[in-house]
Amino acid sequence: MTQEAVDQGTRESVSDADRVASRLRQAIVAGDFAPRQRLVETDLIEMFDASRGAVRAALATLTVEGLVEKIRNRGARVRAVDLDEALEIVEVRAALESMCAARAAERVDDAGMARLRDLGEVMRGAVDSGDGEAYSQANRDLHQAVMDISGSKVAPDIVQRLRAQNVRYRIQLSMQPHRPATSLPEHLEIVEAVCAKDPERAANAMRAHLESVFSATKEYFGNRK
Amino acid sequence: MTQEAVDQGTRESVSDADRVASRLRQAIVAGDFAPRQRLVETDLIEMFDASRGAVRAALATLTVEGLVEKIRNRGARVRAVDLDEALEIVEVRAALESMCAARAAERVDDAGMARLRDLGEVMRGAVDSGDGEAYSQANRDLHQAVMDISGSKVAPDIVQRLRAQNVRYRIQLSMQPHRPATSLPEHLEIVEAVCAKDPERAANAMRAHLESVFSATKEYFGNRK
């Protein structure tokens, strides 16, 4: 639930169930499990070297989070998010993240501005060198940084959960060769708007960016399916 | 052992864990458990006549939902939402519900308009007769109706979960004698705006209403605490 998903080594007294949930979540989000892939308890026990109870609790957790779906007496599988829902998720993100962006513009300090500008430069460099993986990572970091700076707690939690749910669409979209070049200026405008401490401009920049993501998702997957 | 006859009746085989989660959630939201009250597994087993595994799974579910918090080796308790978080929740609701209100205004049909206007009349009547309970119920129904009409799925789910989390603030606020009279016109404006099929007006009406809730919450609880 929280971002303490470091690992089990450093942190003592983390229950097995939480550990399994953390690693399973990470595996799903990383794409190690395909959508609709069955999650057989026995396999997970071996994979994570945990008891069945822990695996079971982890599956229950991820089910509530929307990453896994369970059918009674038929087990769990990775939930497949359809296009309509993925688009809804982007819309909700737009509503919440634009709100957080405005708040971030109100509260940002020097350290925050440095962090944002740094991420902006990383993204620019990634586009120049064509490093899609680095861009994707910086993308995620930037969105997270804006929400951290906003000082909110409720909205970021929700957004993080939603981002995990449609990770498949985000990943495939970011693999489009031209996509980073398209979204780079949008991201840079978010950085500038927040650093200018202009809440309305920041909200608009974030909303414009996510509307761009919305259109690109609709375009790309609407045709494919 | 199984008295699901009283509970689900015709419903086909709902797991014990889900049944317990459902009833426990309802109990918390209804205020049968005070915030920070301990939830000892043994007690819940007796209370709901369920196995320990089922109780445990239910507690895990409600923990992810944000209604319960667990401390390792120290058990579960009803999570207490502080004022800051309650206000954040109202802000998030404003962002999401105003979006849904606009969507509802675009999609509303005759049946939906009839439902909204009916609820508006119920609220007006409740204010006239001073029936706070009826007003509260209609209030909840109205917000739910707008989200139903919006045809969305993601945002309503989130809002419902958030509403459950700060139920305590909502209830106490609605007990303020003058509060229904204040919020009635706001609610009626929402109804009118949606029925006028004016998305922007609907979003503004919903946002204005929730900003009013925000202010009232801050005012009332900010002084008390």
Place this chain on the structure above:
DNA sequence: GTGAACAACATTGTTTACAATAATGCACAC
């Protein structure tokens, strides 16, 4: 060859017992 009944298997749901941990109360020294 086709379809239905049935049996063997795989997987999950449930219950029970056991271990680990934190809270509590008591004795005892000072």
Place this chain on the structure above:
DNA sequence: GTGTGCATTATTGTAAACAATGTTGTTCAC
């Protein structure tokens, strides 16, 4: 009287066994 250390108790965390359910493959009648 007060505080510390120890033993007891209450409560949760973990593991294993058992029961129920769904799935699959096979046999047999037609």
